[in-house]
Amino acid sequence: xxxxxxxxxxxxxxxxxxxxxxxxxxxxxxxxxxxxxxxxxxxxxxxxxxxxxxxxxxxxxxxxxxxxxxxxxxxxxxxxxxxxxxxxxxxxxxxxxxxxxxxxxxxxxxxxxxxxxxxxxxxxxxxxxxxxxxxxxxxxxxxxxxxxxxxxxxxxxxxxxxxxxxxxxxxxxxxxxxxxxxxxxxxxxxxxxxxxxxxxxxxxxxxxxxxxxxxxxxxxxxxxxxxxxxxxxxxxxxxxxxxxxxxxxxxxxxxxxxxxxxxxxxxxxxxx
Amino acid sequence: xxxxxxxxxxxxxxxxxxxxxxxxxxxxxxxxxxxxxxxxxxxxxxxxxxxxxxxxxxxxxxxxxxxxxxxxxxxxxxxxxxxxxxxxxxxxxxxxxxxxxxxxxxxxxxxxxxxxxxxxxxxxxxxxxxxxxxxxxxxxxxxxxxxxxxxxxxxxxxxxxxxxxxxxxxxxxxxxxxxxxxxxxxxxxxxxxxxxxxxxxxxxxxxxxxxxxxxxxxxxxxxxxxxxxxxxxxxxxxxxxxxxxxxxxxxxxxxxxxxxxxxxxxxxxxxxxxxxxxxxxxxxxxxxxxxxxxxxxxxxxxxxxxxxxxxxxxxxxxxxxxxxxxxxxxxxxxxxxxxxxxxxxx
Numbered sequence: 241x242x243x244x245x246x247x248x249x250x251x252x253x254x255x256x257x258x259x260x261x262x263x264x265x266x267x268x269x270x271x272x273x274x275x276x277x278x279x280x281x282x283x284x285x286x287x288x289x290x291x292x293x294x295x296x297x298x299x300x301x302x303x304x305x306x307x308x309x310x311x312x313x314x315x316x317x318x319x320x321x322x323x324x325x326x327x328x329x330x331x332x333x334x335x336x337x338x339x340x341x342x343x344x345x346x347x348x349x350x351x352x353x354x355x356x357x358x359x360x361x362x363x364x365x366x367x368x369x370x371x372x373x374x375x376x377x378x379x380x381x382x383x384x385x386x387x388x389x390x391x392x393x394x395x396x397x398x399x400x401x402x403x404x405x406x407x408x409x410x411x412x413x414x415x416x417x418x419x420x421x422x423x424x425x426x427x428x429x430x431x432x433x434x435x436x437x438x439x440x441x442x443x444x445x446x447x448x449x450x451x452x453x454x455x456x457x458x459x460x461x462x463x464x465x466x467x468x469x470x471x472x473x474x475x476x477x478x479x480x481x482x483x484x485x486x487x488x489x490x491x492x493x494x495x496x497x498x499x500x501x502x503x504x505x506x507x508x509x510x511x512x
Numbered sequence: 513x514x515x516x517x518x519x520x521x522x523x524x525x526x527x528x529x530x531x532x533x534x535x536x537x538x539x540x541x542x543x544x545x546x547x548x549x550x551x552x553x554x555x556x557x558x559x560x561x562x563x564x565x566x567x568x569x570x571x572x573x574x575x576x577x578x579x580x581x582x583x584x585x586x587x588x589x590x591x592x593x594x595x596x597x598x599x600x601x602x603x604x605x606x607x608x609x610x611x612x613x614x615x616x617x618x619x620x621x622x623x624x625x626x627x628x629x630x631x632x633x634x635x636x637x638x639x640x641x642x643x644x645x646x647x648x649x650x651x652x653x654x655x656x657x658x659x660x661x662x663x664x665x666x667x668x669x670x671x672x673x674x675x676x677x678x679x680x681x682x683x684x685x686x687x688x689x690x691x692x693x694x695x696x697x698x699x700x701x702x703x704x705x706x707x708x709x710x711x712x713x714x715x716x717x718x719x720x721x722x723x724x725x726x727x728x729x730x731x732x733x734x735x736x737x738x739x740x741x742x743x744x745x746x747x748x749x750x751x752x753x754x755x756x757x758x759x760x761x762x763x764x765x766x767x768x769x770x771x772x773x774x775x776x777x778x779x780x781x782x783x784x785x786x787x788x789x790x791x792x793x794x795x796x797x798x799x800x801x802x803x804x805x806x807x808x809x810x811x812x813x814x815x816x817x818x819x820x821x822x823x824x825x826x827x828x829x830x831x832x833x834x835x836x837x838x839x840x841x842x843x844x845x846x847x848x849x850x851x852x853x854x855x856x857x858x
Contacts, residue, residue, distance in 0.1 A: 276611055280618045280845035295623065309567065310608050313574050317612045321619025324578050325592055477578040480571075487567035493560065 241455050243444060244283075244297040244322070245437025248275040248315035249307025249335045250355065250404050254433035255283045257292050258441050265290035266434045275314045294322065298455045299473065301331035301440025303338055303431060305482035306355060306363035306378070312481035323476035327462040329469070330476040331440035336376045338435040339402050340367040343428060349398035350391060354384070354405030362405045363484055368396060378484050381409050385416045392419050402429045440472075447473040524588075525837070526595045526620075527830025528581065530613030531605025531633050532660065533564045535576040536826035537584035539595070543834030544642055548587035549820065549827040552576045555700065562699050563689065570608035577616050584826070592624055599833020602630030602843075603853030604660070610849035618845050629833040630843045633824075634661060634855050635673065637790035639832035640821035648788070648815060653779045655771060657799070658791030658823075659685035659700075662731050663855065664774055666782055670835040675855050676778050677729030684767055685793045687733040691740050691763050695756050705760045706796050712761030714798075717743060719766040721773075729774050736766050761798075768802045776806050788815040795822040 242264075247254040253275045256266035267286040269278055287294055302319035305312045323330040339353035344367035352374075355363040362381050366374035366388065374387055388399060397419040401410070406423050413421060423429070448454065451468045458466070463475055486494075522541055529536040533554040539547040554572045558564045585591060600617035603610055614630070621628035638654045650670060656663040662684045664677035682690070685702055692701025697708060719739050722732035740763055747754045779787050787807050793799060794816050807814035821828055836842075850857070 274848060276615060277846045277848045279615075280622055284622065284845055309570070310611060313570060313608065313612055314615045316574060317577065317615035318619045320574075320578050321616040322623050324581065325620045325623035477582070479578075480575050483571070487565060487571070489561050489565040489568060 241441065241445065242297045243299055243301050243331070243437045243441040244294055245301045245433040245435075245440060246279070246315045246319050247303040247338070247431045247433040247436050248279055248311045249303045249305055250311065250431050252430045252432065253278050253282065254431065255279065255286055256433035256437045257286070257290070257294075257297065258434065258437040261441070263434050263438070264292055266432065268432055270430055275311055279314060279318055295326060297326070297328065298458065299323075299329045299331050299440065299444050300476070301333050301436050301444070302479070303335045303433075303436045304332045304479070305335055306357070306376075306484040307335050309481070309483060312483070316479055316481050320476045320479050323463060323479070327464060329444075329458075329463045329466065329473050330479045331443055332472045332474060332479055332482075333436045333440045333443070334376055334482060335431060336363065336365040338439050339431060340365055341370055341439055342435050343400065343402065343424070344368060345370045347400060348396070349400045350388070350396050352388065352399055352401045353403045354401060354409060355403045356405045356408045357485075362409060364405070366391070381412055382416065385413060389416075389418055398422075400424055404430065443472045447471045520596065523596045523834060523837070524590065524594060525597045525599050525830040525834045526581070526584070527631075527826035527828075527833055528577075528598070528600040528613045528617045529633075529636070529824055529826040529829045530573040530577065530609050531601045531603070532609060532824055533558055533569045534824040535573045535580050536824065537581040538826035538830050539584055539588035539590060540643070540827050540830035540834065543639070543831045544646055546643055546827045547590070548584045549825055550580050550584045550587065551825055552580050559699050562693060564606070566606045566608055569606060570612060573609055573612040577612060581616075581620075592620070595624070595626060597627050597629060597833060597837050598624075599629045599631050599830050599836070601633045601636065601829050602847060603850035604633055605849075605851060607849055607851040610851060614847060614849045618847055622845055627837060628843050628845075628847060629836045629841065630847045631829045631833045631836060632853055632855065632857070633829075634663060636828040636832045637661075638665065638667060638673075638788070639835065640790050640817040640825070640828040641788045641815055642831050643821055643827055644817040645815050648786070651784055652786035652788050653775060653782065653784050654788045654790055655775045655794070656791045657684045657771060657789065657793035659683060659689065659702075661791060664729055664778055665855065666778065666784070671839045671841065673855050677727070677731060677774055679731040679733065680724050680727075681732055681734040682737060684731070684733065684771065685791070687737050687767065688793070690737055694741055694744055695754065695759060697756070702793060702796060705764060706798065708757050708760035709764045709798060712755065712757030712759070714761040714765035716755070716758035717762040719762055721766055721769050729778060731770055731774070733767065736763070764796070764798045768799050771799060772802045772806050775803065776810060776812070779812055780810070785811070786813045786815065790817060790822065792823045795819045
């Protein structure tokens with residue numbers, strides 16, 4: 241079983257192929273390059289050098305958010321195009337799950353992926369032994385730290401933080417969080433497609449089992465011949481990012497600032 | 513890839529467009545024959561906000577794009593294997609919106625191992641005329657008028673364009689939107705003004721025809737917009753009611769005069785006997801009539817696309833992509849969206 245993983249939710253652009261629990265290849269760039277220019281050339285080069293063929297993949301797993309809205313759409317639209325043309329399913333992997341779940345399987349500390357959501361907010365979750373202990377969401381940073389403090393009643397007193405929220409919030413975390421804190425090093429602290437592909441592979445395997453499918457039977461049917469989607473595995477038509485936030489215009493509209501929203505959008509449009 | 517394709521008799525281009533608020537895909541044969549043309553419009557959603565909201569547009573493109581492409585192939589009776597070239601709008605437009613189409617198109621071209629062509633949206637609008645007028649060939653004058661663009665262009669050849677005039681402030685279509693909003697007609701302004709103007713007197717009010725000093729072919733609509741808004745305010749202050757039909761007709765007459773006079777002069781001075789129009793505003797009935805009348809008087813051929821090819825669509829992108837492909841203007845997987853893409857850029 242081969243899964244292509246795509247990650248472009250933050251500053252890193254990354255692609256990987258995982259085959260039967262083995263990471264066959266990964267290409268990650270985190271140097272302020274434009275994802276739209278780099279993502280597909282990275283997939284091409286990665287396949288060329290490793291001798292892998294994206295066309296042999298059974299599904300495409302993509303980091304669907306939260307993250308930069310534009311970055312998410314580049315990754316998701318790339319995954320949609322590949323899945324549509326190859327006629328294979330897409331796997332919708334949460335960016336927070338991909339950063340938190342694999343790491344939480346190799347430690348008994350609570351793993352806390354935190355992303356900078358601006359305005360004092362973080363997109364965050366928390367995981368213990370592979371399971372979720374704080375659900376994914378957009379939190380005020382102090383609310384989130386409060387929730388983590390509450391978790392220590394269960395006995396766990398160690399926290400590992402990963403994600404681009406670390407440089408932004410580490411001071412506040414050190415000040416307010418009562419347990420033992422460590423911040424992951426560069427090999428763990430950013431989004432990577434290997435994590436997306438591996439988590440996607442596990443979701444895909446569960447889905448195949450639950451529906452008595454094999455990769456061969458799936459190939460024969462094609463993604464369009466399948467009706468029993470679920471568990472994050474879907475037809476690529478249905479694949480969309482998980483933004484966790486409405487657009488500014490929608491928020492303003494709900495607050496009754498409709499006229500301003502219209503004028504604002506027209507100004508933006510004119511800028512183009 | 514190239515050698516095989518240039519020997520091929522017929523070339524089928526899958527076009528993809530997502531530069532503003534329409535998600536569209538189409539299959540076009542040899543640049544002229546439309547086999548399918550699917551457009552998913554977001555206009556009802558943006559109407560709530562009085563204009564296109566870029567983030568909402570980008571999100572909707574992402575939701576709809578696969579279904580739109582699928583339907584375009586289905587309506588053409590084709591599979592991906594039958595497609596020869598993938599063409600996609602690379603700009604100008606809203607960057608977030610463009611990126612959805614560009615990312616999707618690159619992935620499809622890579623997966624199918626087919627050539628990819630990034631198309632200039634303005635050149636796409638011009639190419640819409642090749643779909644409606646099978647015998648049209650360069651050279652000719654083309655006036656591109658839409659919500660985002662007002663360009664007067666001499667099309668020397670399929671891949672050779674000379675920008676003669678452009679707007680210094682608002683695009684023509686944008687002015688329609690703003691005036692429509694001011695008189696309470698709502699969004700989108702073009703069709704609503706056009707409808708109201710049909711029952712009005714174009715000579716009821718005298719609005720200015722904007723001139724740009726030292727740039728005889730350029731357009732300016734900000735003075736006109738201010739004059740209309742001032743007129744509305746004055747009438748309000750006097751407590752008089754405005755006859756919206758007359759205001760719409762008089763406003764439309766001013767825009768039409770500016771557009772038609774420059775286009776005709778451009779044709780005359782360049783010795784060209786064909787005038788084409790393109791873009792959403794070219795569906796405006798007063799503009800069509802005025803351009804046709806003036807061309808008839810001057811003995812020029814006046815062309816415009818069918819209404820469905822005036823507004824944003826992917827058939828025009830496939831057509832322009834076909835001619836770009838023939839001239840060897842291909843792109844690789846590093847193709848990016850270019851929100852401020854210039855007409856002359858390759």
